[in-house]
Amino acid sequence: MNSPALTFSQMSLNRASSARKSKHWLLEQQNKADTVFLPVWRSLCLFEQDKLAEFTREQAITGQLISQASNCYFLGLDGEQAVFVLDLSELSQKLLDNLLTDKYQAKDFRSALPLITARQAPILAYGRALNHWHRQCQYCGYCGGKTLSLDGGHRRKCQSESCAKEHFPRTDPVVIMLVEYQPPGGKAKCLLAQHHNIPSKVVSTLAGFVDPGESLEEAVSREVFEEAGVVVDQVTYMASQPWPFPNSLMIGFFARATSDEINIDNDEIVDACWFSAEEISTFDNWGDAGDNYQLPRKESIARYLIDSWLEKQAEKQ
Ligand SMILES: [Zn+2]
Structure with missing residues (x-):
């Protein structure tokens, strides 16, 4: 099944899961002239003016990036070309500034997203999540x-001989759901909420981490009831999206509410309301000026769920 073209999905690299177990093969890849190195410093990535900085081996050596990096992680193969992340996070801000000179700038990944191509976004998201782990x-x-x-x-091993436990990269599953209520004989409406951690004019879908011992469907029902006091009786999978802030997987659903009664938990969300497709179509985009309601960021799966729901409503007419 093809996943929709959500930002951070549609990975173009072959992860070469078997080949990367060989130290010899990895060294060979690192030493190839056309291998690409992507340096990251904590949550920041490097840019040369408005372009993501991708270094060849020679550039990375000349710029002392390889010698200054505390680690180098293999991401995958783009055809025959290997791609690695260079972790500069252990450098102080001052040492980083000295290394970058005036030619390169370290920028926050999220705010620099408009400068990153659709092909680069999933690679960088993957590199950042791996580096974070x-x-x-x-x-x-x-x-x-x-x-x-x-x-x-892609694996870490405890160096204590008596323990020697292996550790593997982790992704935190998060359910995110558009809740719909269809009144008998009336028009469908969807539940959008104002959240504590995003700008107050933005209304978005509900979301929450999956608990241990819980299925995805159970997590959807529990989160919707905990946050908004709404009961849902039908949960349908829509799409998923890696979300590298820092290492989640957003798993998107449509859920059907049994009534439009709302009972907010203000510790979880600021407010929630039912909106019709007509009302939502008048909302502004994230970051627009003015006092109107705003929709979530275009790169988010929340926005994808809302846009998909609007399309579905338009088809009904
Ligand atoms: Zn141990």
């Missing part, structure tokens, strides 16, 4: 021993 997993969660990166950065 490595920074979190320097020490073993079982015994506190130091861990070592293996398989080009």
